[in-house]
Amino acid sequence: MPSGFSHFASWGPAQILFEALASTVAGIAVLLAFILLRRTVRTRYFRRLAQRSQEIRKNWDSIVCGDIPYESWFRNSLDHEIVESILLDRLEVAGPAETQHLHQCIRQSGLLDKRVREVRRLKGWRRRQALLALGRMGLPESIAALGEGLEDSREETCVDAVRGLGRVATPAAASVIIDRLLRAPLACPAPTLQSALLNCYRSHSSDLLRRTLEAADDLRPLLARVLAEVARRDTHGDLLTLAADSLPEVRAAAARALAAVRPPYALTALARLAADEEWFVRLRAVVALGDLSDVRGIPVLIEALRDANRFVRLRAAAALARFEGEEEKVLHLTVQTQDRYALQALVSEMQRSGRIPELVNALADPRRQPLAEPALLAALEAGSHQILIDLVLHHPNWRARKRLARLLARSGSQALLQCLEQMDLSLDPPRQRRVLRWLNTKLQETDGALLISEAALRT
Amino acid sequence: MIEFLQTSNYLLFLYYLASNFIYLGLLVASIAATVAQQRRLANLWLDRLRASTLAPPISVLVPAHNEEKNIVESVRSLLALDYPELEIIVVNDGSTDGTLEQLRQHFQLMRTDMLYVSEISTRPVHAIYMSGLDRRLLVLDKASSGRKADALNAGLNAASSPFVCAVDADAVLEKDALLRIMAPVLSDPHRVVATGGIVRVVNGTVVEDGVIRRVKLPRRVLEVLQVTEYLRAFLIGRQGWAQLNMLLIISGAFGVFRRDLCRQIGGFRPSAVGEDLDLVVRLHRYLLEKKEDYRIGFVPDPVCWTEVPSTLKMLARQRARWQSGLADVLWQNRDMLFNSRYGRIGWFAIPYHWIFEWLAPLVEVLGWATMIIAASIGVLSGEFFVKFLLFGYLFGTLISIGSVVLEEMTYHRYNDWRDLARLIAFCFLEHFPYRPLNTLWRVRGLWDYLSGRTTWRKIERTGFVEAK
Numbered sequence: 001m002p003s004g005f006s007h008f009a010s011w012g013p014a015q016i017l018f019e020a021l022a023s024t025v026a027g028i029a030v031l032l033a034f035i036l037l038r039r040t041v042r043t044r045y046f047r048r049l050a051q052r053s054q055e056i057r058k059n060w061d062s063i064v065c066g067d068i069p070y071e072s073w074f075r076n077s078l079d080h081e082i083v084e085s086i087l088l089d090r091l092e093v094a095g096p097a098e099t100q101h102l103h104q105c106i107r108q109s110g111l112l113d114k115r116v117r118e119v120r121r122l123k124g125w126r127r128r129q130a131l132l133a134l135g136r137m138g139l140p141e142s143i144a145a146l147g148e149g150l151e152d153s154r155e156e157t158c159v160d161a162v163r164g165l166g167r168v169a170t171p172a173a174a175s176v177i178i179d180r181l182l183r184a185p186l187a188c189p190a191p192t193l194q195s196a197l198l199n200c201y202r203s204h205s206s207d208l209l210r211r212t213l214e215a216a217d218d219l220r221p222l223l224a225r226v227l228a229e230v231a232r233r234d235t236h237g238d239l240l241t242l243a244a245d246s247l248p249e250v251r252a253a254a255a256r257a258l259a260a261v262r263p264p265y266a267l268t269a270l271a272r273l274a275a276d277e278e279w280f281v282r283l284r285a286v287v288a289l290g291d292l293s294d295v296r297g298i299p300v301l302i303e304a305l306r307d308a309n310r311f312v313r314l315r316a317a318a319a320l321a322r323f324e325g326e327e328e329k330v331l332h333l334t335v336q337t338q339d340r341y342a343l344q345a346l347v348s349e350m351q352r353s354g355r356i357p358e359l360v361n362a363l364a365d366p367r368r369q370p371l372a373e374p375a376l377l378a379a380l381e382a383g384s385h386q387i388l389i390d391l392v393l394h395h396p397n398w399r400a401r402k403r404l405a406r407l408l409a410r411s412g413s414q415a416l417l418q419c420l421e422q423m424d425l426s427l428d429p430p431r432q433r434r435v436l437r438w439l440n441t442k443l444q445e446t447d448g449a450l451l452i453s454e455a456a457l458r459t
Numbered sequence: 460m461i462e463f464l465q466t467s468n469y470l471l472f473l474y475y476l477a478s479n480f481i482y483l484g485l486l487v488a489s490i491a492a493t494v495a496q497q498r499r500l501a502n503l504w505l506d507r508l509r510a511s512t513l514a515p516p517i518s519v520l521v522p523a524h525n526e527e528k529n530i531v532e533s534v535r536s537l538l539a540l541d542y543p544e545l546e547i548i549v550v551n552d553g554s555t556d557g558t559l560e561q562l563r564q565h566f567q568l569m570r571t572d573m574l575y576v577s578e579i580s581t582r583p584v585h586a587i588y589m590s591g592l593d594r595r596l597l598v599l600d601k602a603s604s605g606r607k608a609d610a611l612n613a614g615l616n617a618a619s620s621p622f623v624c625a626v627d628a629d630a631v632l633e634k635d636a637l638l639r640i641m642a643p644v645l646s647d648p649h650r651v652v653a654t655g656g657i658v659r660v661v662n663g664t665v666v667e668d669g670v671i672r673r674v675k676l677p678r679r680v681l682e683v684l685q686v687t688e689y690l691r692a693f694l695i696g697r698q699g700w701a702q703l704n705m706l707l708i709i710s711g712a713f714g715v716f717r718r719d720l721c722r723q724i725g726g727f728r729p730s731a732v733g734e735d736l737d738l739v740v741r742l743h744r745y746l747l748e749k750k751e752d753y754r755i756g757f758v759p760d761p762v763c764w765t766e767v768p769s770t771l772k773m774l775a776r777q778r779a780r781w782q783s784g785l786a787d788v789l790w791q792n793r794d795m796l797f798n799s800r801y802g803r804i805g806w807f808a809i810p811y812h813w814i815f816e817w818l819a820p821l822v823e824v825l826g827w828a829t830m831i832i833a834a835s836i837g838v839l840s841g842e843f844f845v846k847f848l849l850f851g852y853l854f855g856t857l858i859s860i861g862s863v864v865l866e867e868m869t870y871h872r873y874n875d876w877r878d879l880a881r882l883i884a885f886c887f888l889e890h891f892p893y894r895p896l897n898t899l900w901r902v903r904g905l906w907d908y909l910s911g912r913t914t915w916r917k918i919e920r921t922g923f924v925e926a927k
Contacts, residue, residue, distance in 0.1 A: 017846045020476075024853040031860045032883065035867055039879070125498050156499075159646070191513050191645050198513075229513075314619075348574035354594060386570035386586060394569070 053082050060086070064101055070109035084111055088136045099138075106137055119145045127152070128160040135164025143168060147176040155187040162188050166196025171207050174200035178211065181219055190222070197226045205230045209237035209257075217247060224253035231257035243269045248278040255281065259288035266292060271300045279309040286312055290319025295326060302333050305342035313342070317349035327359045328371035335378045347382040356384060360391050363403040373407055380411055385419040392439065393432045405435060409442035417443040464833040471826035472847065478815050479854045485699030486861045492702040493694075493869055496759060514645070515621050516544035517637060517715065520614030522607050523549055523628035527557040529766065531565045533628050536669030538593055542637040547596045548617050549628070552610035553582075553603020558628075562598055567591035575599075579612040579726035587617070607711065608727035608734035615726050618718055625735070627712040630658070631666055631764040640715050643756040653716045653742060654756040655701070655709030657693045659872070660686045661764035671764060676878045681774060683885045684893045685767040691862040691889075694759060694869070701757030705808040707743070709755070711735035713763035720745070728791075732908075733784020740792050743804045759869055775900045782820065782904025789817050820901035855890035 056079065062068045063083060073079035091102055106112050115137070118130035131149045134142045146168070149161025165173040174197050180186055186193070201208040208230060212223040224242065239261060242254040255273045258266045270292065273285035286304045289297040304316035320330050327350065334346050350356050356379060362372035380388060388408060395401045408416060420440045519537055523530055530549070537547050551559045562568055568588035575584055582602040590596035601613050611625055622644070626632065640656045662685075663677030676683055693710075700706045709716075711734060721727075721738070724745050731737035739755065746753045768774040789812060796813060798805040830847070833839035863882055866872065873879055 017843065017850055021846060021850050021853065024850060024857050027857045028853065028860055031857065031864050035860075035864055035879070035883070038867060039876075128498075189646050189648060191648060195511065195513055344574055348572070351571040351573050352589065352594070354589075354591075383572045386572050390570045 048078065049082070052078055053086075056082050056086065064105045066105070066108060070105075074109055074111075083109075084133065087111070088133065091136065091138060103137075103139060106139065107141075112137060112139060112141060116142065116145045119149060124154070124157075128157050131157070131160045131164045132167075135167035138168055140168070140170065140172060143170075143173050143176055146173070147180070150176070150180045150186065158186060159188050159192055162186070162192055162196045166199040169199045169202065171200055171204050174208075178215075178219070178223075181222075182216070193222065194226050194229070197223070198229050201226060201230050205232055205235040206237055209235060209239070209242075212250075213238060213241060220245070221247055221249035221253070224250040224257075228253040228256035228260070231260040233260075233262060235261045239263060240265060240269060243273060248276070248281050251276060251278070252281045252284040255284040255288045259291040262292065267294055267296055270297070274300050274304055279307075279312055282307060282309070283312045283315050286316045286319055290315075290322050293322065295323065298323065298326065298330060298333065302330070302337060302342075305334060305345060306337060306339050313345050314349070317342075317345040318353070320346055321349040321353040321355050324358075327355050328362060328368060328375040331359075331375035331378050332371060335374075340382070343378065343382045347379045347384050350379070351384065351387055356387055357391060357395060360388075360395050360400050360404050361397055362400075363407070364397050364399040369403075376404070376407060377411055380408070380413055380416065383415070385413075385416050388416075389419065389423075389436070389439075392435060405439060409439055412443065414443075461838050464829055464836075464838045467826065467829040468833055468839055471822065471830065474822055474826070475847075475851055478819070479851075479858070481811065481815065482695065482858050486695050486858060488702045489695045489698040489865060490868075492698050493759060493865055497869065500760060511543060514543045514638075514641065515648075516546065516619075517542060517622045517624050517641070518546040518548055518614070518618035518620040518718070519624045519626055519637075520611055520618065521547065521549045521626050521628050522552055522610035522614065523554060523558050524552040524603065524607070524610070525554045525556045525558060526628040527554070527561050529629045530558050531561050532666060532669045533626075533630060534562065534566065534596065534669070536631045536666075537626065538596065539634060539669055540632060540637050541635050542641075544620070545595055545637070546618070546620055548614045549596070549598045550610040550614045551598060551600045552607070553601065559598070559600060563588070566593065566596055566598075568598055573597075575617060578616050578722060581609050581613045581616065581729075584613055604729060606729050606731070606734070608731050608737075609729045611734065612726040612729065615718065615721055621718055622715055623718045623721065624713070624715045625711055626763070627765055629766045630712050631661055631669060631671060632713065633671060633762045633764075636713070636762060637715075639760050640713070640758050643754075643758060644715065647754065650752060650754045651756055652720055652746065652753050653709055653714065653739065654758055655697060655706065655714045656757075656763055657697075657759050658689060658710050658712045658763045658765050659693075660689055660767050662767055662769060664764060666764075674872045675875070676873060676881055677769075679769055680885075680888075681771065682767060682769055683881060684889055685774075687859050687862070687882060687885050687889050688893075689767075690866050691859050694862045694865040695858065697757045698759055698865075700808065701755070703803070703807075704754055705803055706755050706757055707739055707804075707808050707812060708736045709739050709757075710763075712765045716742075730787075731784065731791075732780060732787050736784060737788045737791070740788055740795075740809075743808075744792065744795060744801065747801050747804060759865075762870065762872075771896075775896075775903070778897055778900040779904035779907055782901040783908040785812065785816055786905055786908040789813055817905075820898045820905065823895075823898045824902055852890050855894065856886055859886035859889050 056063065056073070059068055063073065073083050087102055087106060091099060094102060112134075115130050115134045119127060119134055122130060127149070131146060134146060143165065146161050146164045149164065150158055152158050152161065162177060165177055177186075177193065177196060177200075181193075197208075205227065208223060208227050212220060212227050215223050224245075227242075235257070239254060239258055243251060243258065245251050245254065251273060255270060258269055267289075270285050270289050274282055274289065276282050276285065282304065286301060289301055298320065301316050301320050305313055305320070307313050307316065320334075323330055331343075331346065331350075334343050337343075347356075350359070359372055359376055359379070362368035363376070365372075376388070388404065392401060392405045392408065395404065417440065420436060420443070423436070519540075521533065521537065526533075534547065534549060549562065551562070567590060569591055571587050571589045573587045573589070575587060577584075582604045584599050584601045586600045588598040588600065590598075597617060599613050599617055601610065603609075615623060622641070624637065624640070636656060640654050643654050644651045660677065660682060661671075662679070662682040663675045664671055665673040665675065676686060697706060697708065714735065716738070720742060724738075724741050727734040728737050728741070742755065768777050789809070792809065795801045795805045795809050797810060801809070830839060830844060834841060834844040860883060863879075863886060873882060
């Protein structure tokens with residue numbers, strides 16, 4: 001009996017080619033037919049969908065309150081699909097009264113039971129779709145079925161069950177997730193878990209704080225991270241215990257929560273966390289101090305500007321740059337540390353957040369001018385040449401522009417002079433060229449004598 | 460001689476069959492991935508992600524070299540992106556036209572002295588500008604090195620977010636493109652280290668204030684041919700490879716990478732011509748050497764629109780550069796070939812690129828030459844020759860139409876029936892006469908690489924079609 005291979009070989013290349021040619025032509029024909037058929041079917045489907053949606057929307061109130069019998073649309077698959085989709089979309093934006101009506105419609109029409117049945121009976125993609133729809137209904141009766149989805153062996157189904165529970169948005173739904181996590185690890189990415197728990201505890205942050213304090217070591221960091229997101233002024237509970245937790249992730253989350261809740265002891269607790277042994281706890285504390293915007297926190301942040309960790313230093317600079325109207329004071333205190341890197345980090349961040357133009361603005365304010373001048377000189381010392389030249393030319397306040405030009409002329413900064421000499425002035429308009437030439441001349445007249453002194457900076 | 464011709468013809472036949480069947484396999488894998496992706500997309504609540512505090516910040520890096528025609532629209536489109544925390548870093552790489560001037564005028568740039576640490580060494584950065592209109596925009600003005608990689612490295616040095624997204628200056632991103640491309644990262648943050656998005660042809664499409672207003676096929680033949688080519692390359696090639704977790708190319712026009720990993724491997728290789736391919740191959744190498752469990756993904760729905768060359772000269776230049784880049788990267792990483800240390804990448808992805816990408820233009824040119832000789836001296840039957848030509852042509856066309864099917868199943872961007880008809884008609888032109896031309900340009904690219912002529916040569920742009 002000839003083997004398959006010998007049969008294949010007997011064809012010869014020409015025969016194979018012929019077969020291949022025929023298959024290819026057939027393939028092209030099938031693909032073309034598929035495209036045309038799909039387009040035609042979709043065009044008709046969407047036309048019908050639009051038509052039915054319009055009719056359903058016209059009778060929407062009667063559908064929701066049941067004046068039009070639920071069976072009339074429930075048994076028609078297209079109408080069913082449209083009504084459910086409108087119901088779920090309305091639930092996203094409805095107020096309490098409308099939500100109640102919509103929930104009643106979902107329960108009485110049998111939509112809820114149908115989705116619960118689907119979650120329990122179907123598998124794969126259809127189960128996932130049912131889980132999400134059930135979650136979007138936001139009904140407490142769906143929690144048990146959604147909880148069953150967490151036991152699915154497929155990761156994607158598990159993720160959708162978590163998302164569905166998140167959409168129910170009640171602590172009871174969160175409890176199902178947490179209880180499941182306590183039993184065994186859940187195949188679900190951390191951001192999805194956090195997002196679901198965040199939705200559930202958004203209006204119940206005190207409950208979450210209580211659960212976080214009670215949770216075991218493996219679960220506490222996750223709950224603490226969520227707490228940091230949902231904590232608000234009205235959150236009650238013992239944040240100090242959380243801030244003194246043995247796990248650094250929890251302490252870091254506590255720092256964020258402290259800034260959001262703002263208890264009377266927040267500043268003291270954050271100051272302590274800003275000296276924590278873990279760099280990321282210090283980093284979170286520094287960011288939280290910036291969020292707190294309490295001027296009493298400025299010295300702690302200035303100290304953090306000299307932290308051993310680069311990221312902490314950068315965040316401290318960013319936090320300090322957020323203190324509006326305190327720019328002069330912050331720069332003054334930083335100069336006093338005599339730490340050049342700290343000064344550079346701060347000035348750099350002030351430029352990024354647009355605080356330097358604000359500082360220049362202060363030159364035109366007689367009350368702020370005495371501190372603003374040395375602060376700007378400090379910024380100049382820290383290397384802010386380009387931006388100051390730019391502001392001399394373009395700052396919207398002409399009085400501030402003029403005072404800045406005079407200040408720079410008095411500074412005698414050789415670095416500034418060098419920077420001016422390297423600039424190509426030919427492209428600037430005549431007025432700006434004149435200003436820059438004047439500044440150049442004035443700086444040359446100082447004959448290299450640096451007028452910026454530590455004493456001047458400490459005025 | 461006759462024996463040589465016969466052997467060569469058989470080899471070409473087998474090579475062609477293998478190449479086409481691999482592509483057919485990729486088509487099947489892509490259809491499976493597309494169906495799964497469409498279902499996932501239906502369940503993805505982008506509006507929730509948009510307002511989420513959990514979305515990681517992204518720094519978008521835009522290297523720009525003589526891009527005065529498009530740069531303003533591109534930056535506007537980037538600033539209009541839907542993403543909770545965004546930083547745009549435009550790197551003006553020694554442009555000799557008005558790129559910087561355009562940016563200065565439209566975004567009120569102010570020169571600043573911000574702290575810039577050159578962690579990855581680059582050509583000097585002359586100045587850093589900040590926008591007075593939008594604090595998220597930062598512009599670095601640096602000396603040109605003739606390489607895009609150097610500009611990207613400068614951007615990497617200035618980036619402050621955990622993820623960086625490399626975007627071409629002539630690209631326009633759709634509003635939710637970043638949200639979509641970040642979806643794989645959010646669903647598997649520990650494993651996904653990079654993701655690529657689909658790149659489409661903007662020529663012919665109406666752009667207004669950096670936003671796509673009306674999608675249309677371009678009028679020029681050369682541009683439509685590139686539309687079909689891009690659909691095939693992205694919807695079949697990249698999606699298929701990504702499905703097998705063997706994606707080697709994330710387009711430089713639109714890709715997201717973990718910043719810490721990029722810095723650990725030394726950023727983009729300055730001497731690389733195809734810096735995007737090079738970075739992804741080095742990421743694979745680094746992570747496989749460390750025995751990490753990782754994934755490099757591709758998402759077919761976040762759309763980045765880019766301008767393609769509209770003249771033969773520019774297209775030839777671009778394709779030659781791509782081939783040089785491929786040759787360079789494969790040569791630099793030749794030790795990965797059939798090396799079990801690099802697993803599936805060493806055994807499948809790299810060999811495929813050597814055999815069916817690097818060698819392809821040479822095999823095609825030599826193969827066709829021997830076939831013509833063989834047919835003309837009677838070694839090869841005329842009938843076989845014609846059938847072979849026809850088969851090659853029709854099979855390629857089948858794959859191209861397959862990509863149009865995928866396009867219909869996914870984004871369905873070309874809604875107009877006339878555009879669809881033209882798209883299908885051009886699928887029949889892609890394999891003749893476009894492909895032979897492309898083969899010649901690729902041969903030229905290999906020659907350029909071997910002779911050491913591999914600078915970043917300018918591709919002229921015509922600019923976007925504005926709404927009237």
